[in-house]
Amino acid sequence: MYEVFISSLNPIKTVAKNVPIPTPGPEELCIKVIATSSNPKDWQFPHLFPSRRGNEGDDVAGIVHSVGSQVHEFHPGDRVAGFHRMGAPNGSYAEYSITPSVSTFHLPSNISFDAGATIPLTAMTAAIALFQHLMLPLPWQTLHASLPKYGPLLVYGAGSTVGAWALKLAKLVKANKSLGVGPIIAVAGTSSLDLVRSLDAADYVVDYKKSDVVAEVKEILKREGVLLRHAFDAISHSDVRTWESVAPCLAAEGPVWLNLTDPPEEPVNWPANVIVSRVFVSGAYGEYDPDGFRSHEDAARDGEFSYCMYRYLARQLKKGTITTHPFEVMERGLDSVAEGLQLLYEGKVHGKKLVYRIADTPELLNYAEQTLVV
Ligand SMILES: NC(=O)c1ccc[n+]([C@@H]2O[C@H](COP(=O)([O-])OP(=O)(O)OC[C@H]3O[C@@H](n4cnc5c(N)ncnc54)[C@H](OP(=O)(O)O)[C@@H]3O)[C@@H](O)[C@H]2O)c1
Incomplete structure (x- = not known):
């Protein structure tokens, strides 16, 4: 599959790699990413930690591809959005991404994948x-x-x-x-x-x-x-x-x-x-x-809270009592991630999220063909 890594800063550049589809851990899901979005941390973290040159995407909207052995409420084919574990491998700037089940929720049918990708982290x-x-x-x-x-x-x-x-x-x-x-x-x-x-x-x-x-x-x-x-x-x-x-x-x-x-x-x-x-x-x-x-105890409680809150948010989105943030879809899918992060870095993004549709990525077909050959 196609995955985008940050390769350099000032200006921000990315490099695409052809890697295997990841396997979820027991409490995780592998999601076929339909849309993802950028957050300020995606450029901030590589600046703070210069040795870090990873796939920094964390917001996922897509279709469940596979689930871990302990996941009980999601099934392949489900429409979901989720928050990838920051700094871990298999982020959302890719065709497939891994999210913890606790920070994943069913995306209501009235919320598009583009809009869904703007929700989880913020x-x-x-x-x-x-x-x-x-x-x-x-x-x-x-x-x-x-x-x-x-x-x-x-x-x-x-x-x-x-x-x-x-x-x-x-x-x-x-x-x-x-x-x-x-x-x-x-x-x-x-x-x-x-x-x-x-x-x-x-x-x-x-x-x-x-x-x-x-x-x-x-x-x-x-x-x-x-x-x-x-x-x-x-x-x-x-x-x-x-x-x-x-x-x-x-x-x-x-x-x-x-x-x-x-x-x-x-x-x-x-x-x-x-x-x-x-x-x-x-x-x-x-x-x-x-x-x-x-602390560890606070964090455990935050996890329980988030589990409930994501599901409450999905319900409010369905009812229309809460709305998603405005967004702009970048033209070239994952190949626009570097441009998007550079705009965020320069403080040029106001009042909207930057969204990338994986299917808009021009190089995707080449990588898919390579995957088949492999
Ligand atoms: N600790 C965490 O876990 C955590 C999690 C998420 C985000 N964050 C941090 O929270 C911040 C916001 O993230 P975000 O995703 O919401 O960013 P964002 O949507 O990209 O926010 C951009 C907006 O910030 C406003 N802004 C910039 N400088 C400002 C200032 N001096 N005073 C008031 N408003 C200002 C601007 O609005 P105006 O047009 O109104 O000026 C700008 O449109 C970022 O620094 C991010 O790294 C931290």
């Missing part, structure tokens, strides 16, 4: 951040009226795919009035405002490119007469230091929770009442965070 990042770190109540819970309400939630970087998923999930929770979630405050850039508003999730949208975010958010909180105790920074790179616009909005007294997608590389003097955590999406298949933000 949706679960937002879900783990909100529910496992920021303790947002689950949408289907009913809280007794005497219990304290959750209150406002700030999502910084709501124009990113992860941020947009956070808003969509928070909207489902807010709809359950017993949980007392809100107002929801979204911070996004000018070019993402239409996307963020179209989600109809945020009560307030602040443009970080045109306003003083801290002053504007504080003004909103004052007007609403509420204190901010939960914030998700979906960007949080050390080069943009977004948390500097988030931390000052949090309540000055009493415990407050701030979750980041990436931990600062430099030491930060957080106020004593801020409980800082980093979301680690590998928890989706139960992997602990070597940087210390998620």
Whole structure:
């Protein structure tokens, strides 16, 4: 089969190899990939770990080819989407990919393979951040009226795919009035405002490119007469230091929770009442965070959570109560992966995922013929 590996950086280049179709482990599936998509980590990881030159694709949408001996809910021929184990062999930039069954779900018939390929990694990042770190109540819970309400939630970087998923999930929770979630405050850039508003999730949208975010958010909180105790920074790179616009909005007294997608590389003097955590999406298949933000026990619980959440998301997608992220299909299938990753690296992708259809790959036929000859 055809598989694409990153071969060099600056600019990003890929090389295609003809390799055998992989065999799933006991708790894994081998999926015939119909569509895949790129994530920022696909270029970030090879930069961070220069010896790493692998197939970095992690988002899979396709048809089950074979299942491991312990897999009970999937069968060859099923329509699925899944999150490949990051850094492991047999990623999604290939004709066939391996996913853990825990991070794989049935793709509803109303969701195309292209759209399905945009879901697994980013949706679960937002879900783990909100529910496992920021303790947002689950949408289907009913809280007794005497219990304290959750209150406002700030999502910084709501124009990113992860941020947009956070808003969509928070909207489902807010709809359950017993949980007392809100107002929801979204911070996004000018070019993402239409996307963020179209989600109809945020009560307030602040443009970080045109306003003083801290002053504007504080003004909103004052007007609403509420204190901010939960914030998700979906960007949080050390080069943009977004948390500097988030931390000052949090309540000055009493415990407050701030979750980041990436931990600062430099030491930060957080106020004593801020409980800082980093979301680690590998928890989706139960992997602990070597940087210390998620222990083995936490990770096991994240895996149980993700198993349930993927299935809940599939149900909401089917019902139409949640939508997928906008996407652009790249022209040359897997042969466009290098171009897509270079665009992500240069920060030129706004408000959409980049999707690759395997069948669009021009070289595929040659490799298939070679496979037959072999
Ligand atoms: N820890 C984890 O497990 C984990 C998992 C997934 C992702 N991540 C990280 O989370 C980040 C977001 O990932 P993604 O897939 O959602 O990326 P993405 O969809 O490619 O996000 C791109 C968007 O980010 C927004 N953005 C960029 N710089 C910003 C800034 N300074 N302030 C506010 N918004 C900014 C831009 O929106 P505007 O147009 O609004 O400016 C841009 O359109 C990436 O750094 C990724 O590596 C971490």
